[in-house]
Amino acid sequence: MFRDKEFALRVARSIRKLSGHLDEVKIMDFCGTHEWTITHYGIRSMMPENVELVAGPGCPVCITPGYYVKAAVKLAMEGIRVFTYGDAYKLPTGRREEPSSLEEARSMGGKVEIVYSVMDAVKKSRDGRESVFLAVGFETTAPATFIPLKHGEAPNNLSFLVAHRLTPPITRYVLDNFPDNPISGIIAPGHVSTIIGAKAWSFLPKEYGVPTVVSGFEPVDVLLSILEILRQIRDGRPRLVNEYSRAVSWDGNLQAQKLFRDVAQVSDAVWRGIGVVPESGLILSEVYKEQDAETRYGIDDEGWDDLPPGCRCAQVTLGMIKPTDCPMFMKSCTPESPYGPCMVSSEGTCNIWAKHSGASVINLPN
Template sequence: MYRSRDIAVQLSERIKELSKKILAETGRDELNIMNFCGTHEWTITHYGLRSLMPPSVNLVAGPGCPVCITPGYYIDILIDASFERNTIVITYGDAFKLPGSRNKHPRSLFHAKANGGNVKVVYSFQDAVKEAVREPGKKHVFLAVGFETTMPATAIPLVSGKIPRNLYILSAYRLTPPIMRFLLEKHPEIRLDGIIAPGHVSAVIGANSWRFVAEEYGIPIVVSGFEPLDVVLSIYMILKSIEEGRPRLMNEYTRVVNPDGNTYALKAISEAYTVKDSYWRGIGSVPLSGAVHSPRYSNYDYLESMGFKETITDDKHPGCICDKVVLGLAKPTQCPLFMKACTPNNPYGPCMVSSEGTCRIWAENMPVLHGAVLK
């Protein structure tokens, strides 16, 4: 009986054969396959999957971290709010140390709390609801960070009428198909031969949401699971599609993802939120990539309730190349601050903050990286 490791090794040999054949036929030097999920990048890095690839197959980390691209302006607003009387700011732990756009103290909600700001870290939006119910005399502001995966967490309670009136939401939600289209159109210098689509996101929005990648751009794309064997198999499927000359959408993660997604969650999302052009930290404004509350639920929208207007600020910090890392234009090890002024314990740039940030993933897996990524 074969073990997963044996199958992965066999697939890696087939990947070497396929890539050699493809390169010989096309005259290319390398093939670039990008993942759009921080968890996929963690699997690739933690299990040393790059070491199974031939030098000609380049696994590129793409925009798979929602915390990394959250505008610093939002953090600035919440830092100020945490010092207001009778106001409590609530955040996930992943965004607790995310720096704002100001180059002054306090730079993050972590620093704000250390200086007396009223900030609480929760594991889920339901915890935020419980906090607001427990203290009805105080205003609670929840930082809603995430891609489509986490949107149902607020959308379903909103449309079900289960959110107390003293709880507000600052929606930092961003949508993944628009950033994929943006990258393919605005950054052709990143020549992609295949894409590994995010499994968690696809469980919500459905595999068919990625069909445009193959049909409009001629790039094979695979919705992948998160086990090492899932990822290696997905890479093989991409190369096989290239060899056959038939770029198409494939679903390796059929045990979780169906073609049309989670219709119950999608219905709640479409009722609770509307789509608009939105800013991605360090990247710029991406068409139809953000979610704001629909008019029916706008009284829960913190920015609208407080009269804040969307503002694009210079939230790049000197020396940090997180924007290039997010887009796959650079590796974390090319940043002069990586594991020097910027570490997991003391993150300077946003890519080192979240467990889904490429810099954080690489920093915490340096022994595995040696000799695999740094080739």
């Protein structure tokens, strides 16, 4: 069980009581860490029948198009050293040809190295070897990628394959394009909001009438956020609440936001299995093009719909199905041997469900 158990149970009971006044409610959490909290601590089991909690597209590894992986694999096999974070190491290209991931590329002699930070890649590249850093992540990780470029610390032999994505545009996209999947409330991501600020989510209640809470990651944070969303639905007064004010300010990290503007430009971008989402990606600006791996090597971005055949990861990341609805879940697709991208990273919904579903089931006393 978790900290503040008695208080958490009181909040859960308030959720149950309030839900009696409501129709069906579907609340989407955006962040993989929220999904982890909900699944690991059995928060779904505490929900009344008419309150459904679904995961959204909050795992950057899951939505990184396969063509970035394919490009990185090709470079690695040609002898160019590719640096990657560990969570993208097993990410499948989506194609059947071998090697179909950086892990396979390394086992077949490709030059792949796992690093824990961009600065590791920068330091190692000072040996002069031609190298590429595969930069995956949302607004939280993008500043780390951009700092060595901005400060002139990245040697010219190191280029960047930038697959960073922005979170508010995909949330807008989900609400605009899937009317059959109505979302009644959104638990906005905590980590991302430390960078972009709570204000980045104000469009959700204003333009879409969707109650929105920026939430922390303790079970109590998530339960309080759910309760707040239900209250807003009951009262018919959608608004933005920052439940995570101990870490997230209204304006966010202004220095990091300036870094985005200095080093990158916003562009339309592909989300794996989902398609092109307007203004949802970051590309390096002209000043830094020389160290842009896409420019340096030319990247074939064909085939955005590149999930491995039969993988339903896109529907999982859009909150339309549960991982257990996929016939491959825990059969031909497991955390040890992932078939689709949502099973690769510890932030992927399928991976979280595989490791933590059933870890806790809370029988709520009356």
